Amino acid sequence: MRRRFQSITNKLPAIISMGILLALWHFLCITKVVPDFMLPSPKAVAIAFYEDLDLILEHAGVTLTEAFYGLLIGILFAFVIATVMERWNVMYQAFYPIMIVTQTIPTIAIAPLLVLWMGFGMEPKVTLVAITTFFPVAVGLLDGYKSVDCDYIHLMRSMGASRYRIFVNVKLPGALPHFFSGLKVSTSYAVVGAVISEWLGGFEGLGVYMTRVKKAYAFDRMFAVILFIVVISLLLMLLVNLMKTICMPWIRMEKRREK
Amino acid sequence: MIVLKAENITKAYDGVKVIHNINMHLKKGEIVSLLGVSGVGKTTLFHILSGLFEPDEGRVMLNGEDITGKSGKISYMQQKDLLLPHKKIIDNVSMPCVIKGMKKKEARKKVELLFRQFGLEGCEYKYPSQLSGGMRQRAAFLRTYVSSNGVALLDEPFSALDTLTKSSMHKWYLNMMDQIEMGTLFITHDIHEAIHLSDRIYVLGGKPGIIKGEICIEQEKPRKEEFEFSKEYAEYKRQIVDALTAQA
Known part of the structure; x- marks a missing residue:
């Protein structure tokens, strides 16, 4: 009971600040400080969302599919590359600078190129999502592998463990918290990456919906879909947290003991 | 020998x-x-x-x-207990057997009997973070024993x-x-x-x-508390201190 109460009080500041933000938004709209066409009221946004819900959900299905496949490919590549880089230092020296360089190229600049090379289908979107989600997971895994206490490795070696056993029993589990931190960031990037690539060319998806409502000057619908993307991203991050709790039950025990 | x-x-x-x-x-x-x-x-x-x-x-x-x-x-036990946090105590202890090629189930069975002897009964399926420092050290010692020749x-x-x-x-x-x-x-x-x-x-x-x-400490074990205040104890201590401070 006490723990539940503490959990509610911990969330209270966030709830209050969001409430204040919403109230401020409403106040700006009713006092006409910002004109309606530039900033629709929260009520108008809610109505627009309700009216277009079916359409938004239909487009969201496409965006989420692209985000899912892109994220999956990004994670797989990140895992392979990070593991290879960890195993052979020469690979780390060769690939790490390239990895950093890829992150300095703005997503918005690559998206049209990908559309040009791959067409208006799902491929360029999935590719863009894979590129944007690869980096946080790869860096997370690399940091995780490197953060493992070398005494654990000495211990395993003194038991006669092979490199593979050391990797599976020590390095990989040790890197999991870092992996999930990276995955959390990547998940939010995945949805945003998919929307951006749809924006720059495509037939369906939330990005396409956004460009259409923008051209129609339907800013209430634009705001509705922005908020919807925020909610989706938050839910996905929550899902990552849930996965982390399931995959790492010992962390839960540690936290319980600390309390 | x-x-x-x-x-x-x-x-x-x-x-x-x-x-x-x-x-x-x-x-x-x-x-x-x-x-x-x-x-x-x-x-x-x-x-x-x-x-x-x-x-x-x-x-x-x-x-x-x-x-x-x-x-x-x-087998080598280091200063820290080095129990893998993601493995239950029984899996930490049986790890040397698994490394040597034994199946996980067999390895668990082999070490299970030792838990009582080492005063770790009831800790088999707990995570290391659920144990006290002393109990963790016992578990680490048991693991060392399992892998020792x-x-x-x-x-x-x-x-x-x-x-x-x-x-x-x-x-x-x-x-x-x-x-x-x-x-x-x-x-x-x-x-x-x-x-x-x-x-x-x-x-x-x-x-x-x-x-x-x-x-050589020629005193029967376990050593009684009085031994700490005896002449022999003081002599051993002096010999150690002398050796530690002796110039090369």
Whole structure:
């Protein structure tokens, strides 16, 4: 009971600040400080969302599919590359600078190129999502592998463990918290990456919906879909947290003991 | 019967000798401590004995077999318990068996019976974070025993524990050693701990580290509390301090 109460009080500041933000938004709209066409009221946004819900959900299905496949490919590549880089230092020296360089190229600049090379289908979107989600997971895994206490490795070696056993029993589990931190960031990037690539060319998806409502000057619908993307991203991050709790039950025990 | 023997072990890092011409041995069921100030090369010596590092000169013999540079032959317990946080205690303890090729289920079955003997009954399916410092140390010691070939190296096994837990662990350790007859060589900084637990003490000192003295504690174990206030105790302590402070 006490723990539940503490959990509610911990969330209270966030709830209050969001409430204040919403109230401020409403106040700006009713006092006409910002004109309606530039900033629709929260009520108008809610109505627009309700009216277009079916359409938004239909487009969201496409965006989420692209985000899912892109994220999956990004994670797989990140895992392979990070593991290879960890195993052979020469690979780390060769690939790490390239990895950093890829992150300095703005997503918005690559998206049209990908559309040009791959067409208006799902491929360029999935590719863009894979590129944007690869980096946080790869860096997370690399940091995780490197953060493992070398005494654990000495211990395993003194038991006669092979490199593979050391990797599976020590390095990989040790890197999991870092992996999930990276995955959390990547998940939010995945949805945003998919929307951006749809924006720059495509037939369906939330990005396409956004460009259409923008051209129609339907800013209430634009705001509705922005908020919807925020909610989706938050839910996905929550899902990552849930996965982390399931995959790492010992962390839960540690936290319980600390309390 | 001598089970472990180090012969003329010398090791240097970047041209600087850390230990020089170390000769020592360990008999079956014997408790021998290695005393020395920080940075004298005790851990380096343990890394060599356990096969993690190869010496520049000398060799390590286990039951007459040359095991120099071969890991997995002697079990090694480090200062921290190093229980893998993501594995349950039973899986941590049975890990040496799994590494040697045993199936997880078989390995669990093999070690399960030892939990009661080591005072760890009921802890089998807990995570390390759910245990106290003393219990974790017991689990680490059990894992060391499981992987030992009758010989174990313990690197400051009790130094991370508080005074009360340390005292109860000393009693528990002597009791266990009486039952399992495993020869152990352990590093300590604590002169009292060395006199209290050991059959023999090697004093390592100087730069590079050499054996400065070998002291036999001829007192029956477990040693009574009065022993601490006896003339013999004071004499052993003086010999150790003399060896530690002696010039090369």
